Amino acid sequence: MLMAETDRLTESTEWIDLEFVQRERTPREIIEKGIRHHLAGLSLSNTVILLEELGVERSRTAVHNWVQKADLQPNGGEDPDRVAVDQKTIRINDEQYWLYAAVDPETNRILHSRLFPTYTIAIAREFLTELAEKHDVRDAVFLIDDADDLIGGLRQEGLSYRIQPHGYRNQVERVFREVERRTSSFSNCFSHVNPATAETWLQAYAVWWNHV
Numbered sequence: 001m002l003m004a005e006t007d008r009l010t011e012s013t014e015w016i017d018l019e020f021v022q023r024e025r026t027p028r029e030i031i032e033k034g035i036r037h038h039l040a041g042l043s044l045s046n047t048v049i050l051l052e053e054l055g056v057e058r059s060r061t062a063v064h065n066w067v068q069k070a071d072l073q074p075n076g077g078e079d080p081d082r083v084a085v086d087q088k089t090i091r092i093n094d095e096q097y098w099l100y101a102a103v104d105p106e107t108n109r110i111l112h113s114r115l116f117p118t119y120t121i122a123i124a125r126e127f128l129t130e131l132a133e134k135h136d137v138r139d140a141v142f143l144i145d146d147a148d149d150l151i152g153g154l155r156q157e158g159l160s161y162r163i164q165p166h167g168y169r170n171q172v173e174r175v176f177r178e179v180e181r182r183t184s185s186f187s188n189c190f191s192h193v194n195p196a197t198a199e200t201w202l203q204a205y206a207v208w209w210n211h212v
Helices: 002-006 020-024 027-040 045-055 060-070 121-134 150-159 167-184 196-211
Strands: 082-092 097-104 109-116 141-144 161-164
Touching: 027 045, 027 060, 027 196, 045 060, 060 161, 060 196, 082 121, 082 167, 082 196, 097 121, 097 167, 097 196, 109 196, 121 150, 121 167, 141 150, 150 161, 167 196
Parallel strands: 082 141, 141 161
Antiparallel strands: 082 097, 097 109
């Protein structure tokens, strides 16, 4: 049943860099499959079951560590005409953090994402500066809601923006909805972890999102 469910998932793993595999006793193809299927929607527990069906017994901790060690990051070098940006609260243990994300609404690709302990104009500006270092966005129009932190950050960075609650900006909302679905669909994702671990998972998820 589980194997049938995973048949619909892409088999491409070119986006996974497994330099750390040299220190692992698990075959490369098994690690790739575990990372890919976990990021695609399987809980850690169901990923373990999938691997057992393939004849490999590994723990949930092992799968979690594979994702962390792979250190996946979205690629840079994009030149979008529009960029949809938003921030949303993410719970880590019993505390709130804010996930900032920038999406190219033409391609639906995540350009950049970061997790911060709060949301301020200074934080928004830091996020936008990092985005501009990775991508050519100086001539892009940023699509935002009426959040004061984003408006202030964009003004201080001298970037063009348009307040657009709907339309193209819905693409970044779609990303957030999927992140919410993933983080609420299985246990131990953002429980008993530190913010850096959660951010590594979110970065890895962004890479998977961009390749499906």
